[in-house]
Amino acid sequence: MVNVAxxxxxxxxxxxxxxxxxxxxxxxxxxxxxxxxxxxxSDASYTPLASTAAxxxxxxxxxxxxxxxxAYLAASLVPAVVVDCTSSDAVAALYPSWLRAGLSIVTPxxxxxxxxxxxxxxxxxxxxxxxxxxxxxxxxxxxxxPVLSTLSxxxxxxxxxxxxxxxxxxxxxxxxxxxxxLNTAGEKKRFSEIVTVAKELGYTExxxxxxxxxxxxxxxxxxxxxxxxxxxxxxxxxVENVVPAPLxxxxxxxxxxxxxxxxxxxxxxxxxxxAKAGEVLRxxxxxxxxxxxxxxxxxxxxxAAHPFASLQGSDNIIKITTERFPNGLIIQGAGAGxxxxxxxxxxxxxRVQERVGGL
Amino acid sequence: MVNVAxxxxxxxxxxxxxxxxxxxxxxxxxxxxxxxxxxxxSDASYTPLASTAAxxxxxxxxxxxxxxxxAYLAASLVPAVVVDCTSSDAVAALYPSWLRAGLSIVTPxxxxxxxxxxxxxxxxxxxxxxxxxxxxxxxxxxxxxPVLSTLSxxxxxxxxxxxxxxxxxxxxxxxxxxxxxLNTAGEKKRFSEIVTVAKELGYTExxxxxxxxxxxxxxxxxxxxxxxxxxxxxxxxxVENVVPAPLxxxxxxxxxxxxxxxxxxxxxxxxxxxAKAGEVLRxxxxxxxxxxxxxxxxxxxxxAAHPFASLQGSDNIIKITTERFPNGLIIQGAGAGxxxxxxxxxxxxxRVQERVGGL
Numbered sequence: 001m002v003n004v005a006x007x008x009x010x011x012x013x014x015x016x017x018x019x020x021x022x023x024x025x026x027x028x029x030x031x032x033x034x035x036x037x038x039x040x041x042s043d044a045s046y047t048p049l050a051s052t053a054a055x056x057x058x059x060x061x062x063x064x065x066x067x068x069x070x071a072y073l074a075a076s077l078v079p080a081v082v083v084d085c086t087s088s089d090a091v092a093a094l095y096p097s098w099l100r101a102g103l104s105i106v107t108p109x110x111x112x113x114x115x116x117x118x119x120x121x122x123x124x125x126x127x128x129x130x131x132x133x134x135x136x137x138x139x140x141x142x143x144x145x146p147v148l149s150t151l152s153x154x155x156x157x158x159x160x161x162x163x164x165x166x167x168x169x170x171x172x173x174x175x176x177x178x179x180x181x182l183n184t185a186g187e188k189k190r191f192s193e194i195v196t197v198a199k200e201l202g203y204t205e206x207x208x209x210x211x212x213x214x215x216x217x218x219x220x221x222x223x224x225x226x227x228x229x230x231x232x233x234x235x236x237x238x239v240e241n242v243v244p245a246p247l248x249x250x251x252x253x254x255x256x257x258x259x260x261x262x263x264x265x266x267x268x269x270x271x272x273x274x275a276k277a278g279e280v281l282r283x284x285x286x287x288x289x290x291x292x293x294x295x296x297x298x299x300x301x302x303x304a305a306h307p308f309a310s311l312q313g314s315d316n317i318i319k320i321t322t323e324r325f326p327n328g329l330i331i332q333g334a335g336a337g338x339x340x341x342x343x344x345x346x347x348x349x350x351r352v353q354e355r356v357g358g359l
Numbered sequence: 360m361v362n363v364a365x366x367x368x369x370x371x372x373x374x375x376x377x378x379x380x381x382x383x384x385x386x387x388x389x390x391x392x393x394x395x396x397x398x399x400x401s402d403a404s405y406t407p408l409a410s411t412a413a414x415x416x417x418x419x420x421x422x423x424x425x426x427x428x429x430a431y432l433a434a435s436l437v438p439a440v441v442v443d444c445t446s447s448d449a450v451a452a453l454y455p456s457w458l459r460a461g462l463s464i465v466t467p468x469x470x471x472x473x474x475x476x477x478x479x480x481x482x483x484x485x486x487x488x489x490x491x492x493x494x495x496x497x498x499x500x501x502x503x504x505p506v507l508s509t510l511s512x513x514x515x516x517x518x519x520x521x522x523x524x525x526x527x528x529x530x531x532x533x534x535x536x537x538x539x540x541l542n543t544a545g546e547k548k549r550f551s552e553i554v555t556v557a558k559e560l561g562y563t564e565x566x567x568x569x570x571x572x573x574x575x576x577x578x579x580x581x582x583x584x585x586x587x588x589x590x591x592x593x594x595x596x597x598v599e600n601v602v603p604a605p606l607x608x609x610x611x612x613x614x615x616x617x618x619x620x621x622x623x624x625x626x627x628x629x630x631x632x633x634a635k636a637g638e639v640l641r642x643x644x645x646x647x648x649x650x651x652x653x654x655x656x657x658x659x660x661x662x663a664a665h666p667f668a669s670l671q672g673s674d675n676i677i678k679i680t681t682e683r684f685p686n687g688l689i690i691q692g693a694g695a696g697x698x699x700x701x702x703x704x705x706x707x708x709x710r711v712q713e714r715v716g717g718l
Contacts, residue, residue, distance in 0.1 A: 329691070
């Protein structure tokens, strides 16, 4: 039995709630929900909240207080997990206090695992005990794809991870899979056109520059690196910004998209150069465990036969090279979206449930 | 703390012992080893066996008695796991008695999970408790690739697995990746030549017909199917036998290999037909959850752009299609060999260790 609190009831939090209710897993009981304004705590006997709880949250008159939430969870004899479905730095900063209160944490929020190393190390040391509390964050990299669990297993069983290389951003994947292909059928689309369509499809952040600047990929590189013992930080990682320099400072995303066509020729030329060599353009993240300084978020070319070259849609693909897998262990599939992100969170919750199962 | 007994000290068992000793994970202590003749039990205080235990086993004067082994493990207050590194039906038949004695089981032995459904269901029902004993068998499919754990997570979180399709045999992978390629450079090799080289490289069973008959793939299909709730059995699965009919009854593998060139034209013709359509030949396993009767081990063709077509070496590749992953979640990498098989076993042992961690 595990008490579950969901902090942040946006797309992912709501989908998780739906998945939890659908499976009728009675060992994971949702007893608290919060969004940025309101909070809903189950009664003092920690009765599970019904599947209509999202509606009840909207009607709740309690203002959100994360310290009150933590105290409520810690007061139960039943172990509890806080699921942080925000992308907030402020919430991430609370993890140490939650862990000290014995609360486990499961989250797709990248901030704590890619930001300040001191916070990161504090979290790791507070979650280093066999009987909990536990921290799982599979969905911070590749959403529900089993990337971090596999890296963790490789490390714990004594394998040497040499390199982790991949297309970690669904947005970058969509843009370059469509822009740069060796398939000669059909007319070539302009770069600006593809970015505009990606935004219309909801594949980008509200301002597509927040994807194209490479910072999301850099965060995932830092997370994967730290997990295999390479203490990467955003400030020292090499991050290539795909946004043309003159457009980095324009104030609105509308202006950015309006002026992006001025740079279509630049991207078309890069594409043509690559095609001439039988290659395609891809935006990848790299953790190089042997030469950590070569790690980063990079705009590079791959030959047609490489698995990254034939990627489709907005899939992620991650290649892990180790002593035991010298030719690589590859994991590929949808790496963004509420359903697969919530799946990754749910799978992490099952780990916590299993680990406290005997209690 | 978990007591570990390794049954069967061949290539995989020895590699596992080496990996366990190398990581200095003191929570998993190897206290017993057996091969088909001898047995080595640690003393009554269950002191861990040293890394030289394999030598000590060879010198042991105790005859192997698996019932004595089970009694020895069950007598400790520390939870225990039996790691079955044999491929024996007789050992698999003992699992229910071990589970009844409270012993967990981790194994790459496919027999219990692909054979008699009654044995399978008995094992599942004895391993259905949150506080153990536990059964894990990741290495029965794709060796250390995270295939079964991912399928299990998908099912437990309420996803609907529609199809599992893949190249599950390293041997079949090697043979057809080399025989059937759209790469026109270099001369085409004869089928018999590739099979002979595969045997020389140690990629096949002593008699390559034991790979080419498709039964190994069929077993993996049954295992994956059962895990997602499709109760497949070897006797009802469609299994295509690639061994030419006249060679199925010849008595020795030597005679088989000597006469295989008589059938090179047959395979070359199939290959040419496929190539004409821009396709390649591959031997795959399929679990079709919607039409279970379409499940099986099949010799089929894939277009050049399909991920199965560009596979290299002896890699496995498994594509899982679900409601949440309509375009597939793909896992690819080395799916055979002692190092990666032992890795899969070790990762399973970590699951058991985590689940009894608080005790």
